[in-house]
Amino acid sequence: MSQSSLHDSIHTDPNSPEVLKQNVQIALDHVARIQSLARNCLHGVQSAYQAGNSPAHTTGKYLSALMQALRTLAEFLRQTGVGAYPMPPAPESQSASSVPPTEQQLIDTTAREVQVLYERLKRIQESNTVAVNLLGAADTASRAR
Known part of the structure; x- marks a missing residue:
């Protein structure tokens, strides 16, 4: 070529x-x-x-x-x-001076967002475990009677 x-x-x-x-x-x-x-x-x-x-x-x-x-x-x-x-999104002022985020800033933002979602999922799972344990304890108590 x-x-x-x-x-x-x-x-x-x-x-x-x-x-x-x-x-x-x-x-x-x-x-x-x-x-x-x-x-x-x-x-x-x-x-x-x-x-x-x-x-x-x-x-x-x-x-x-x-x-x-x-x-x-x-x-x-x-x-x-x-x-x-x-x-x-475009800045409100529509100025050309706005600088797009760097790759590292995007990585950091994504990592924080993933961490927040992970913690939320973890809390949901912990709540589900508590609910299952309470339901299991109530079921066991009703069988014992």
Whole structure:
């Protein structure tokens, strides 16, 4: 394989980090458009019955565009696989300065969550054991009579 074809195959690899970054950016652009359409739709609903406005016209055009944009985004996420990745919620300020969590932070968070779930399961099992012992003691006491 020549150097040029190797270089080209790296850039066309659908699993490359560069392609993922591009797809995530495209998905974010879709989301921004959907947010804008949703705001327009909401405004249309709020002003639908004001004098001079037609409810069907005011909300219809925005609603159909919103539904189409949602279908387009869903299909894009499905085709690219971007929809399978966990995405942290966008910060309220929508600032670009937010830093995604590091791999170690994700590992730590997951470990804490697993520990909490383990402790909860352990308490449930201990409670079940107490209940079984109480039921067994009550059954034994009723047989002894």
